[in-house]
Amino acid sequence: MVYLTRIENFNAAHKLYNEAWSFEKNQAEFGKCANANWHGHNYKLEVTVKGKPDKATGYFINAAELSSIIKREITEVLDHKNLNIDIDWLKGVQPTSEMICISIWKQLSPHLEGKCQLHKLKLVETPNIYVEYYGE
Amino acid sequence: MVYLTRIENFNAAHKLYNEAWSFEKNQAEFGKCANANWHGHNYKLEVTVKGKPDKATGYFINAAELSSIIKREITEVLDHKNLNIDIDWLKGVQPTSEMICISIWKQLSPHLEGKCQLHKLKLVETPNIYVEYYGE
Amino acid sequence: MVYLTRIENFNAAHKLYNEAWSFEKNQAEFGKCANANWHGHNYKLEVTVKGKPDKATGYFINAAELSSIIKREITEVLDHKNLNIDIDWLKGVQPTSEMICISIWKQLSPHLEGKCQLHKLKLVETPNIYVEYYGE
Amino acid sequence: MVYLTRIENFNAAHKLYNEAWSFEKNQAEFGKCANANWHGHNYKLEVTVKGKPDKATGYFINAAELSSIIKREITEVLDHKNLNIDIDWLKGVQPTSEMICISIWKQLSPHLEGKCQLHKLKLVETPNIYVEYYGE
Amino acid sequence: MVYLTRIENFNAAHKLYNEAWSFEKNQAEFGKCANANWHGHNYKLEVTVKGKPDKATGYFINAAELSSIIKREITEVLDHKNLNIDIDWLKGVQPTSEMICISIWKQLSPHLEGKCQLHKLKLVETPNIYVEYYGE
Amino acid sequence: MVYLTRIENFNAAHKLYNEAWSFEKNQAEFGKCANANWHGHNYKLEVTVKGKPDKATGYFINAAELSSIIKREITEVLDHKNLNIDIDWLKGVQPTSEMICISIWKQLSPHLEGKCQLHKLKLVETPNIYVEYYGE
Numbered sequence: 001m002v003y004l005t006r007i008e009n010f011n012a013a014h015k016l017y018n019e020a021w022s023f024e025k026n027q028a029e030f031g032k033c034a035n036a037n038w039h040g041h042n043y044k045l046e047v048t049v050k051g052k053p054d055k056a057t058g059y060f061i062n063a064a065e066l067s068s069i070i071k072r073e074i075t076e077v078l079d080h081k082n083l084n085i086d087i088d089w090l091k092g093v094q095p096t097s098e099m100i101c102i103s104i105w106k107q108l109s110p111h112l113e114g115k116c117q118l119h120k121l122k123l124v125e126t127p128n129i130y131v132e133y134y135g136e
Numbered sequence: 137m138v139y140l141t142r143i144e145n146f147n148a149a150h151k152l153y154n155e156a157w158s159f160e161k162n163q164a165e166f167g168k169c170a171n172a173n174w175h176g177h178n179y180k181l182e183v184t185v186k187g188k189p190d191k192a193t194g195y196f197i198n199a200a201e202l203s204s205i206i207k208r209e210i211t212e213v214l215d216h217k218n219l220n221i222d223i224d225w226l227k228g229v230q231p232t233s234e235m236i237c238i239s240i241w242k243q244l245s246p247h248l249e250g251k252c253q254l255h256k257l258k259l260v261e262t263p264n265i266y267v268e269y270y271g272e
Numbered sequence: 273m274v275y276l277t278r279i280e281n282f283n284a285a286h287k288l289y290n291e292a293w294s295f296e297k298n299q300a301e302f303g304k305c306a307n308a309n310w311h312g313h314n315y316k317l318e319v320t321v322k323g324k325p326d327k328a329t330g331y332f333i334n335a336a337e338l339s340s341i342i343k344r345e346i347t348e349v350l351d352h353k354n355l356n357i358d359i360d361w362l363k364g365v366q367p368t369s370e371m372i373c374i375s376i377w378k379q380l381s382p383h384l385e386g387k388c389q390l391h392k393l394k395l396v397e398t399p400n401i402y403v404e405y406y407g408e
Numbered sequence: 409m410v411y412l413t414r415i416e417n418f419n420a421a422h423k424l425y426n427e428a429w430s431f432e433k434n435q436a437e438f439g440k441c442a443n444a445n446w447h448g449h450n451y452k453l454e455v456t457v458k459g460k461p462d463k464a465t466g467y468f469i470n471a472a473e474l475s476s477i478i479k480r481e482i483t484e485v486l487d488h489k490n491l492n493i494d495i496d497w498l499k500g501v502q503p504t505s506e507m508i509c510i511s512i513w514k515q516l517s518p519h520l521e522g523k524c525q526l527h528k529l530k531l532v533e534t535p536n537i538y539v540e541y542y543g544e
Numbered sequence: 545m546v547y548l549t550r551i552e553n554f555n556a557a558h559k560l561y562n563e564a565w566s567f568e569k570n571q572a573e574f575g576k577c578a579n580a581n582w583h584g585h586n587y588k589l590e591v592t593v594k595g596k597p598d599k600a601t602g603y604f605i606n607a608a609e610l611s612s613i614i615k616r617e618i619t620e621v622l623d624h625k626n627l628n629i630d631i632d633w634l635k636g637v638q639p640t641s642e643m644i645c646i647s648i649w650k651q652l653s654p655h656l657e658g659k660c661q662l663h664k665l666k667l668v669e670t671p672n673i674y675v676e677y678y679g680e
Numbered sequence: 681m682v683y684l685t686r687i688e689n690f691n692a693a694h695k696l697y698n699e700a701w702s703f704e705k706n707q708a709e710f711g712k713c714a715n716a717n718w719h720g721h722n723y724k725l726e727v728t729v730k731g732k733p734d735k736a737t738g739y740f741i742n743a744a745e746l747s748s749i750i751k752r753e754i755t756e757v758l759d760h761k762n763l764n765i766d767i768d769w770l771k772g773v774q775p776t777s778e779m780i781c782i783s784i785w786k787q788l789s790p791h792l793e794g795k796c797q798l799h800k801l802k803l804v805e806t807p808n809i810y811v812e813y814y815g816e
Contacts, residue, residue, distance in 0.1 A: 013173065079168065128339075129277070133274050143807070195776050264551040443630070672687040676685070
């Protein structure tokens with residue numbers, strides 16, 4: 001079993017805000033992340049898949065094909081968007097890196113079925129913060 | 137003459153949009169950067185100052201003092217903000233990295249007077265795009 | 273279960289030296305790392321915690337709170353210090369990255385109890401050497 | 409148990425090409441990676457070993473000794489070479505990062521026996537693609 | 545005047561070899577870089593242009609347009625190629641980073657005329673070696 | 681004229697302390713950098729030289745030869761040392777990055793005479809602080 005990781009990027013706006021709470025409670029919980037007019041990040045997404053390489057090709061999935069799927073299904077969809085407003089499959093989700101990562105897993109994994117097994121997602125929000133998710 | 141560079145960071149939302157133009161012209165000129173609901177970046181700001189080191193201290197300005205000034209006047213002001221809306225001194229400025237960099241120069245340089253000479257600003261917008269400005 | 277990693281930094285001096293050995297044996301075992309007058313590093317500490325995100329906040333611990341704990345208990349304690357001499361909880365410990373990492377685990381984990389589960393520590397000593405520890 | 413990782417580098421040429429296939433089939437499968445006159449990469453190899461640190465030294469293997477073994481057995485052998493032609497132990501292997509990584513494991517692991525346990529190899533082919541292998 | 549830099553990448557094979565010299569003289573001068581069967585690198589190209597930003601757009605050239613020109617004229621031409629053999633405009637050129645950089649300048653600058661002024665090229669060959677060229 | 685940069689590294693201990701001042705004045709001026717028992721850094725040194733490439737070799741100095749000179753004269757001398765105590769040519773120098781950079785210029789430039797012209801030194805002290813020096 002070998003693990004292959006492909007990295008793609010997207011730049012997006014978001015804020016952390018719970019509509020069920022008062023403005024003050026949002027400020028207390030989320031601090032500057034609750035800024036009404038949004039802020040944003042250069043997100044880096046690392047997609048790790050696993051499989052047994054074929055002897056004829058030397059791989060179990062072509063990294064270029066994997067890149068095309070990630071870009072088509074995820075990063076080109078999220079790029080230059082507002083993660084609270086613009087994305088159907090993030091509606092009602094608090095857009096922390098933790099929750100975005102879980103939502104990307106649900107969105108991406110069906111498109112890899114029959115090709116390879118999704119092993120891990122890593123979402124880097126700033127040079128000092130990242131999250132990882134293994135699907136459960 | 138020695139050049140000292142201090143790096144600070146901020147995360148912000150913006151869009152490129154000219155209110156004097158039609159929606160279609162904005163789309164044609166700015167593409168995805170014109171997304172109505174904003175997008176954002178992890179900005180990295182490199183501030184380069186120059187001077188002649190003092191023998192007693194080994195520097196012409198303490199890097200910790202330089203850091204405090206940059207954070208107080210610039211990066212803590214811009215961090216987790218919307219660059220089109222939230223910042224007084226960016227009002228009416230198209231918030232490209234080029235224009236933000238020129239505006240930061242105007243804002244920062246008076247606070248360094250009498251301490252050291254501002255030589256260059258470098259603003260990194262994405263891992264693949266940055267701008268530099270020397271004050272003229 | 274999602275894994276959140278927060279990165280903090282500290283700069284410190286150390287040397288590798290076993291007082292129970294002769295100077296010659298120290299030289300033979302540790303080479304230039306045994307230099308009598310110390311050397312030092314920019315250490316990067318990656319703290320990975322795990323948990324189940326709350327729907328209301330989108331996380332199981334606020335990354336800003338995690339950062340505060342790491343800085344207060346670990347990186348501000350170690351920053352600009354001598355790891356052989358200055359730190360109570362490193363007394364009698366050979367300050368390799370391996371042993372520092374194990375000691376940081378003991379020091380940090382009680383402060384995360386009731387908030388989240390400490391999963392992994394990664395300590396980067398140079399761009400080419402790092403260690404990882406999972407608590408056992 | 410602590411995990412120690414040492415990073416070494418090599419620069420090499422390769423192409424992906426299956427001699428049992430037609431030129432057209434190679435083009436269709438491997439795209440630009442099949443270019444007849446080769447292309448190349450700056451490869452970064454991360455070698456992770458595990459063990460229980462000795463109290464007297466603070467480690468289970470000296471990182472400098474680990475570095476010497478990796479360089480002597482792997483990276484100095486592969487550096488400035490053609491991975492399809494020049495290396496005995498890569499003969500008949502399709503030189504994807506996946507297969508190179510598996511071959512490095514076979515080549516390196518006997519030289520670590522009695523010193524420490526090889527845990528993982530990570531081979532970074534470009535800033536956006538890497539593979540990992542755990543020996544099975 | 546503001547300086548804008550756009551970064552693009554290509555992966556290529558090359559060797560340093562002077563056909564007018566004996567094998568031995570090539571070995572003595574170029575060492576492992578003269579390996580008969582080639583080696584290769586992940587090259588990173590930084591293109592810096594300068595101009596005066598337009599108030600309406602906030603830039604003097606759209607970074608996306610600059611990226612398209614660099615990719616079309618340079619990096620997609622060089623990517624996954626052999627720099628000694630495959631490129632018309634590198635024929636007869638010793639493919640050091642120094643000479644490649646000068647050749648890229650000649651090739652790229654006519655395509656920027658009337659749009660902006662080419663200021664500098666930086667070509668990164670390995671994490672530890674890069675060259676810069678200002679056109680004269 | 682082309683500019684070639686070669687990067688080398690060293691890890692060292694230092695403190696900022698002026699023996700002519702009281703302990704209190706040192707604390708006030710240098711803060712945690714004055715810690716009596718030292719601290720340290722992973723320093724990165726970038727050496728930029730300039731010249732006109734020879735057509736036969738494609739360079740004006742072989743990057744491997746430049747690397748040998750830098751390592752022999754500077755980085756292997758400073759590596760794993762105490763910059764306040766261990767180095768003859770830093771005696772009496774306040775070991776800030778500014779002053780170390782000026783001292784390295786004096787030490788390195790005679791060894792490049794007749795080979796190439798030293799253009800710039802860049803010394804990176806932490807990921808957020810670096811200095812540059814052009815020899816005057």
